[in-house]
Amino acid sequence: MDFNLLPTHLLIQLMLGLVSIIFADLVRDLYHLAGHYWQPLQKFHTLHHKAYRPDLTITSLETYQKAQWYNDVPEDLFMVGTTAVLAYLSQSYGMWLGCLYSISFLIPAIARSQGFWLQTDLTHKPGALVEIPSHWRVNRTYHWRHHFDQGNAYFCSNVTLLDKVIGTSLSLKGKVVAITGASGTLGQALTEELSLQGAKVVALTTNTQAEFKPGIEVMHWQLGSETDLKNRLQGVDILILNHGVNVYGDRSFAAIQKSYEVNTFSTLKLAELFLETVTKSSHKALKELWINTSEAEVSPALSPLYELSKRTLGDLITLRRLDAPCIIRKLVLGPFKSDLNPYGVMSSKWIAWAIVALAKRDFRNIIVTVNPITYVAFPVKEILQSLYFRLCTSGKGER
Ligand SMILES: [Zn+2]
Ligand SMILES: [Zn+2]
Secondary structure (H helix, E strand, C coil): CCCCHHHHHHHHHHHHHHHHHHHHHHHHHHHHHHHHHCHHHHHHHHHHHHCECCCCCECCHHHHHHHHHHHHHHHHHHHHHHHHHHHHHHCCHHHHHHHHHHHHHHHHHHHHHCCCCCCCCHHHCCCCCCCCCCCCECCHHHHHHHHHCCCCCCCCCCECHHHHHHCCCCCCCCCEEEEECCCCHHHHHHHHHHHHCCCEEEEEECCCCCCCCCCCEEEECCCCCHHHHHHHHHCCCEEEECCCCCCCCCCCHHHHHHHHHHHHHHHHHHHHHHHCCCCCHHHHHHCEEEEECCHHHCCCCCCHHHHHHHHHHHHHHHHHHHHCCCEEEEEEECCECCCCCCCCCECHHHHHHHHHHHHCCCCCEEEECCCHHHHHHHHHHHHHHHHHHHHHCCCCCCC
16 A cells, blocks of 8 residues: 555545535525525525524524424435435545535434524524624625525525625615715716616715716715715715826826825725714624725826825725725726726726626625736735734724
8 A cells, every 4th residue: 555645645535525515505505596586495495584583583483493494404405415416426435525514404403493402503693793794604794684685695604605606795786875976987887887786876976067867866075075974874885985086197286185185085084984884783784885996006007196195095995994894895997988088998887897796796806907917916915915904003992
């Protein structure tokens, strides 16, 4: 026997084991998806949704036990069966790990359905939501949205893969989405795209001449009077900060002041005002802040003051994101065709579509550009800077 081969063989089996666990989770999530769209399973899955109140306490023991017996047990049995067939066909013992993993869910589900071991699983633990929705592993806040935000989204139970693939990591249906810079080229394109997704758009604009389609709520605001928007922001689910100014080649002090006032501090002020509105447990799940920091964070924009002010904004958002009370997404966009930039390569309509498509797949840094360097430079910058800020600063109330 060649002992040198043993670790490699074990490693391969372990890898296959991990693959089989991810496969098991996918099978469960597909079964869950069927519970929403395939009529024979719908009435059983509805029991699961009826079993919980918004604070995740159970509505009644009887409904809870019934939901376990008619929804969770068959779901887990399906997982056990499918993973067993796959393991048998693959003829590798590592693949049985997925089957064992599935059994570890089946046994508690049977016990709960019969009135034993009644504490609920991790994603249904009762109480207020304390974390923001997780990114790769499903936490309580992530799953809470499936029950109380939108039943036809957030299908995943453990890993968030299926939602990312089918674009159900975020539902915009019925959400109140406010957007600054709404009268600009991208603002208009985003307003249209978000409306198509079923969002109720609130157009925030400093342009008193701007015209919007019927059905769009319009609010005028002024630079320096950001606090006037505070009351309206209370009822906003998603705030998109998209306003900005480009002074191009002007290097006067007035140009410096204007760039920082609009691109950095007005945006930051509105961001903070919005974050202050995250007060209830449900806000941690539903509210989101999106900020258009632009590709100028890492690449030249042939406009030094635009780059400087946008970079400062981007850096400060990276800093504030460490204590984010809700999801904060950055929009890192390349040049697009607009009145201000006739040489832009991408169309704003396409960019708006891409932003929404990536947000629905839970990208927290939404990069849309034709510049390949940004796709490498931005994540590296963001990870390293975030780490540096984490090491050298402390959270609220400390120090
Ligand atoms: Zn659930
Ligand atoms: Zn469901």
